[in-house]
Amino acid sequence: MIQDTKKAQGMPINIIIIAAIALIVLVVLVVVFSGKFGKFGTGVDDTANSFKNMCEIPGTSRECVSSIAQCTPDKGTEIRGIFTDCDKKSSGSICCEK
Secondary structure, three states, X not given: OOOOOOOOOOOOHHHHHHHHHHHHHHHHHHHHXXXXXXXXXXXXXXXXXXXXXXXXXXXXXXXXXXOHHHHOOOOOEEEOOOOHHHHHHOOOOEEEEO
C-alpha cells in the first residue's frame, strides 16, 4: 500500500487565530496606556513639587530639630536649605537627617 507523503507545510489555523487575537489585545493595550502615561507623569511631578521645600518627607529619616546640638555628626547630618515645615514648628529650627 502506498501512503500519500504530501502534507501541508503551512501554519495551522489555530495559531493564526491566536496570533490575530494577541495582536488586537496588544493594540488595545497600547491605545489605553498611551493616553494615561502623560497624566501619570504630571501626577508624579505635582507630588514631587509638593515636597520641594519640606524637611520631613515620608519614608526618609529627616526631621526638624530645634538646635544644631540635636543634629551632631554622631546623631545625624544637618540638611541646609529653607524648609517651610521646620519654620512652622518653631522659628530657628533646622532640618536633620539621622
